[in-house]
Amino acid sequence: MNTADQEAAAIELRGLTVCFGEHCALEDVSLTVPHGAFVAIVGPNGAGKSTLIKTILGLVKPSRGEVRVFSKPPEKLDPSLIGYVPQFKTLDRSFPALAEELVASGLRRAWPVRISRSERRRVGEALARVGAEHLARRSVSRFSGGELQRVYLARAFVRNPKLVILDEPATGIDVMGEADMYRLLEGYQKSSGATLLMITHDWEAAYHHSTHVIVLNRRLIGFGEPQRALSEKCLRQAFGHVGHEHTLSLTFGRRGSV
């Protein structure tokens, strides 16, 4: 990345609209994510959260508007700048793979037939970073949710990405595993200065761990610091009913009356 890229925003969306036939998953979304931000994306099911990250990854093309990642359209961006952590519940457990192969695929952007000595060293470092070096030669099909999440994080970190995108990373892991995951993410962000973008259904995690929150329900409802974006007004507008009052009061220590 040159100096101009480093100065520019990590992600810029301008009037982003994504439609599948007559149904629009995202409508007129505009925002700028600064470098080094830890951004949580919240919204109800069908709000367009996954469509948003897929558009940023270049997997879905905008119907209208613009997406820029490090000042470039996603299709022209060097993919090694991005570390993507998909929902691990989609993992095909029938596929024969060792953890070190999965992590090495993050380096090569292809599946390794054999792992070279220099690759093995980098894979080992990435696994050690997430406390999973002991899993290197084990089959991923036998892993628990927490173990799998660590290996996927190592796979993302091994290429030293400037942007890490996570799709519901806390799904299927226990409370301790979740706390470990946020510690690892925050540690990576501090050491590398990378930008993190994470879909979550956990408002509390978004409130406590992120620097910015995107509240989405097809349209952009709120964006900014957690205290501002996770206001009752934004959440009610996004989720549409008062059934979350209890959660609101538990999360932010206030009454959910509006």
Add this chain to the structure above:
Amino acid sequence: MFEIWHLPFMQRALLAGLLMALLAGYYGPFVVQRGLSFLGSGLAHGAFGGVALGLFLGVEPLWIAVPFTALVAIGITWAREKTSISGDTAVGIFFAFSMALGIVFLSLKREYTSEAFSYLFGSILAVNGADLWASAVVLGLTLLMLPFWGRWTYATFDRELAQADKVPVMLDDYLLAFMVSLVVVVAMKLVGLLLVAAFLVIPAAAARQWSRTFAGMVLGAVLAGVASVVIGLQLSMQLNIPSGAAIVLLQTLLFVLAALIFRRS
């Protein structure tokens, strides 16, 4: 006991079988892990349309079956990716269409076509020089495409991860379907179209039982295929049973043994 291997037709059958074990062992794990086991069967039935057209036109069926089956493979892949139907439905449509065409072509041919039966059930005697050359060409193409193994495997493991890393997964789907269609056509003479899909699926499924890596699964599928071809051809001659059936029965036995020995605790 081993004199049969001195017979030229058995040597041709063995060579064809070994080439097939190599090719099916290489592509079978992709077919199995992508959940496309029905594709092999569909393509084999699709090939029947091409064989019948070749017999009807009076030309070597292989030369018609190759492009015909490749077109069927491309059609199935297109329907899977560009329409809202699932992969097995796409296979089901093209498979039925090609079989119906084949039946029409055979019915238009006045004289009795015994050759059609050798394609249905497979025959050692039917393997000729053209079949061996065709297998060698498919092997050559496979060697040319060896550099694609890593990205094909990557997309087989997780299509979305591969797409996010800008792997041309759609192009690779067509390439893979095209290559599998070639393997199916060249295997048909030896194994028969009714059983050719087993050649792609069973050795790979057996190898999955003991493999911890995908590369190991490919190697295991090749070895399982080679063993079943050599022993199957020997049994076929000694017991006077069709070669394809003997090979597939052995592969199934191997799968059952592997599943019992390496079953998950």
